[in-house]
Amino acid sequence: MATTTFIGWKNGWKDNSADLEQGAFGRPFALMRDPTITPELLLHAYASGVFPMAESREATDIRWIEPHKRGVFPLHNFHISRSLARHICRSNWTIRTNTNFSAVVAACADRPETWINDQITELYQSLHRSGFAHSLEVWDGQELAGGVYGVTLGAAFFGESMFSRRTNASKTALAYLVHRLRAGGFQLFDTQFLTPHLASLGAIEISRAEYKRQLGTALVRPAQFDPPDYPPLPSVVAELSAG
Numbered sequence: 001m002a003t004t005t006f007i008g009w010k011n012g013w014k015d016n017s018a019d020l021e022q023g024a025f026g027r028p029f030a031l032m033r034d035p036t037i038t039p040e041l042l043l044h045a046y047a048s049g050v051f052p053m054a055e056s057r058e059a060t061d062i063r064w065i066e067p068h069k070r071g072v073f074p075l076h077n078f079h080i081s082r083s084l085a086r087h088i089c090r091s092n093w094t095i096r097t098n099t100n101f102s103a104v105v106a107a108c109a110d111r112p113e114t115w116i117n118d119q120i121t122e123l124y125q126s127l128h129r130s131g132f133a134h135s136l137e138v139w140d141g142q143e144l145a146g147g148v149y150g151v152t153l154g155a156a157f158f159g160e161s162m163f164s165r166r167t168n169a170s171k172t173a174l175a176y177l178v179h180r181l182r183a184g185g186f187q188l189f190d191t192q193f194l195t196p197h198l199a200s201l202g203a204i205e206i207s208r209a210e211y212k213r214q215l216g217t218a219l220v221r222p223a224q225f226d227p228p229d230y231p232p233l234p235s236v237v238a239e240l241s242a243g
Helices: 039-047 082-090 101-109 118-129 169-183 196-200 208-219 234-241
Strands: 051-053 062-065 069-072 094-097 133-140 143-153 156-164 188-192 204-207
Touching (some): 039 143, 094 169, 101 156, 118 143, 169 234
16 A cells, blocks of 8 residues: 555544435435446536545445535635745646546545545546546656545536645645636535645635535536646746745
């Protein structure tokens, strides 16, 4: 197993979540024991404010989660330290998107305890193949040093997980991701839960009702994960993100 530092936004999810008993899908969904969850159902879940998690890598059940309070990144409130901004400017890392989505998901799942089981992995692979799931990758030469992946619907980006194998790699990935989402016209960056790490970068918690309001607005507006004439210079990312 690779030595990996995880800064995932699903830490502590059991303390701030509710399994759906009745919900947005019109039938009970506390646990899904049907092994044939489709990518279409998964997209419908995201559009309804719900996302899946497994108890462990070996779990055969998938839980649909709807937090009482939702973590989000206001895209124009994201900020990084001056030292990280200098690191972004001076680093020789390469930023890529969607060149090895499966490796990013695998790296995020590569830890003793994970909510990503085989079924969830395959579902996100299907969403990636159909253009709804994306990865942003930080490469150090030929090695994948860090990255983040998530799902897009309209102008909403649903962050799923991120990982780091180098100091500052996950923060660098987030800085580039936020810049990309701004440039592409996104309005909502959903982190699902708020962690101290995410809060230090500008993420906040909002109520379920406010999240549903923001989600409804974002879903009906267009956005592009790969906007025209992209990517920017590292200095531009660092300048827009530095607090």
